[in-house]
Amino acid sequence: MSELTTKTIAELRDGFRAGDFSAREIAEGFNAAVAASKALNAYTVETPEDALAAADAADKMRGQGDLPPLAGIPLGIKDLFATKGVDTTAGSHILEGFKPTYDSTVTANLRKAGAGMLGKLNMDEFAMGSSNETSTYGPVLSPWRRKGSNVGLTPGGSSGGSAAAVAAMIAPGATGTDTGGSIRQPAAFAGICGIKPTYGRCSRWGIVAFASSLDQAGPMARTVRDCAILLEAMAGFDPKDSTSLDLPVPQWEQNLSSDLSGKRVGIPKEYRIDGVPSDINALWDQGIEWLKDAGATPVEISLPHTKYALPTYYIIAPAEASSNLARYDGVRYGLREEGVKTLDDMYAATRAAGFGAEVKRRIMIGTYVLSAGFYDAYFTKAQRVRALIKQDFRKAFEQCDVILTPTAPSAAFGIGETTDPLAMYLNDVFAVPASLAGLPAMSVPGGLDGQGLPLGLHLIGNELDEQTVLNAGLAIEERAGFTARPEKWW
Amino acid sequence: MSVTNEQVRHIARLARIAMSDEEIARLAPELNNILGWVEQLGEVNTDGIEPLATVIDQKLRLRHDAVTDGDIRDDVLANAPEAQHGFFAVPKVIE
Numbered sequence: 218m219s220e221l222t223t224k225t226i227a228e229l230r231d232g233f234r235a236g237d238f239s240a241r242e243i244a245e246g247f248n249a250a251v252a253a254s255k256a257l258n259a260y261t262v263e264t265p266e267d268a269l270a271a272a273d274a275a276d277k278m279r280g281q282g283d284l285p286p287l288a289g290i291p292l293g294i295k296d297l298f299a300t301k302g303v304d305t306t307a308g309s310h311i312l313e314g315f316k317p318t319y320d321s322t323v324t325a326n327l328r329k330a331g332a333g334m335l336g337k338l339n340m341d342e343f344a345m346g347s348s349n350e351t352s353t354y355g356p357v358l359s360p361w362r363r364k365g366s367n368v369g370l371t372p373g374g375s376s377g378g379s380a381a382a383v384a385a386m387i388a389p390g391a392t393g394t395d396t397g398g399s400i401r402q403p404a405a406f407a408g409i410c411g412i413k414p415t416y417g418r419c420s421r422w423g424i425v426a427f428a429s430s431l432d433q434a435g436p437m438a439r440t441v442r443d444c445a446i447l448l449e450a451m452a453g454f455d456p457k458d459s460t461s462l463d464l465p466v467p468q469w470e471q472n473l474s475s476d477l478s479g480k481r482v483g484i485p486k487e488y489r490i491d492g493v494p495s496d497i498n499a500l501w502d503q504g505i506e507w508l509k510d511a512g513a514t515p516v517e518i519s520l521p522h523t524k525y526a527l528p529t530y531y532i533i534a535p536a537e538a539s540s541n542l543a544r545y546d547g548v549r550y551g552l553r554e555e556g557v558k559t560l561d562d563m564y565a566a567t568r569a570a571g572f573g574a575e576v577k578r579r580i581m582i583g584t585y586v587l588s589a590g591f592y593d594a595y596f597t598k599a600q601r602v603r604a605l606i607k608q609d610f611r612k613a614f615e616q617c618d619v620i621l622t623p624t625a626p627s628a629a630f631g632i633g634e635t636t637d638p639l640a641m642y643l644n645d646v647f648a649v650p651a652s653l654a655g656l657p658a659m660s661v662p663g664g665l666d667g668q669g670l671p672l673g674l675h676l677i678g679n680e681l682d683e684q685t686v687l688n689a690g691l692a693i694e695e696r697a698g699f700t701a702r703p704e705k706w707w
Numbered sequence: 708m709s710v711t712n713e714q715v716r717h718i719a720r721l722a723r724i725a726m727s728d729e730e731i732a733r734l735a736p737e738l739n740n741i742l743g744w745v746e747q748l749g750e751v752n753t754d755g756i757e758p759l760a761t762v763i764d765q766k767l768r769l770r771h772d773a774v775t776d777g778d779i780r781d782d783v784l785a786n787a788p789e790a791q792h793g794f795f796a797v798p799k800v801i802e
Contacts, residue, residue: 318782416762430762459767528745539722546723548795553788560798561723569725577724581734582741584722585710595745600758602751607759638737639744655762680763 221246222386226443233289240272240289247291250387256707258357259378262304263336271333288331293388295379296337298324299423307425308342308352311571312551321423322455323434330450338378342573344427347644349377351575356632360385360703364669370629373403379437380407390438396431397530398648401660405624405673408662411437412444415681416655417462420455428537431652441690445469475692478512483617487523496666497623504674511692520609526650532586532599539583603653610654614679619689622647624660624673657683661690662699709739
């Protein structure tokens, strides 16, 4: 049974349909693997009965005509997605005990597609972090370790639980969310695939809000094909999200093709930055060769405002967060601090006790840049620079069809090794520009560095062109032959 | 520009986060570090550039002005730290 956990989602789907094994066997295999993985701290809640119920429903349906696309597939769900009757805390003490009375649109879509839920996955508090260390449940440990070392490494963040779970094969796939790299950086650190679609493809309804103009859900899985399968089930128009795109969901899986003949791959010169390990630049060069081999033509492009993307992000995202997180007031859900006299004191005491240090830092920055007298100098200025960053990409896509860069400027680092907030923010230096421009972007594993840790390649596509991103990802996947897996120690 | 402890106290008050003098003294240099770093945006010439409003061009939809849900009072109150008589309950506001 345990060997079922080594299969991809496509293999599980096809094997279940062919009658090679039952959905219940799949669910039991993963439930057992989840129960035996406590050392990773990837799951905050385990829901084995949910996975079994969905599996039994799938088994019953088999042989009775059309099966929904994810029948028999159990998934891990990032704790940012509201799940009916199951704790949804966004990794924060302030939401402890919150059990939504509804499902997020994305998780409801996955259920409609037949998927079961293995549990809720740990994450940085309110998705604010790049290492999973800001979670109220403590950090997730990556299943990966440096060669000959026992030092605990971060799986990245904020979707760190999702990345660790997929890499450790305690989930065949998982949901993630990406505001400024939170799907792609952990995917790179954990040696898996993850795609953030075009802003508006996946409904934000029922996803705990961080920075609403940037937040996008997307899948994390071991292969490009699995990401395509999951994204098709997650995406779709939702009238309950005012920025949801009213467009049909393309058949990404069916249209997968690693033949890139006639495609031009943009290589942005501004992404060659100082201080990036040589392994990462070498992999980038290798990636260019792989895409050439697949038929694509590399072209040098310029994205002149790249260096301003991170500071722009660190005005806009905290500003939106300070506004979104105003709702945590101790009145409607979650924590309430008692023992204070006035309503105002209750708000302040609840928020002091409920938010962690990084969340407070960002709310303070956001409140400051939105405050009277500073709004234009910071927030409006950042929105103007954001328009320039968007314009950079618009011009670049006149010369190319997809952009290739490294995903992150380093491999996974140790828990506790990065303590300076600014140094932590630099993790997303390659991921944030695509977020600010709302573009689809994906990380695909490319190889291991000298320490034996995975490195990712990053593909950025034009608006609504997830297909070219997935196709280029597939071309890399086929040529990289990345089969390395972490040795089980947990 | 740099923020003083007094300004940090004011921001904390606006954000409704209770903070001790010690926390404020620790936070002020951190915020100054971050604000000093984001101020590099001042180098960028943005003359004549409209601030970005929607990242993917689309029109906001209108819907009919009609009730689309409702009758879920108990669901709405289900997670309240304190609910009484079908309302959220808070500490007394008026003596």
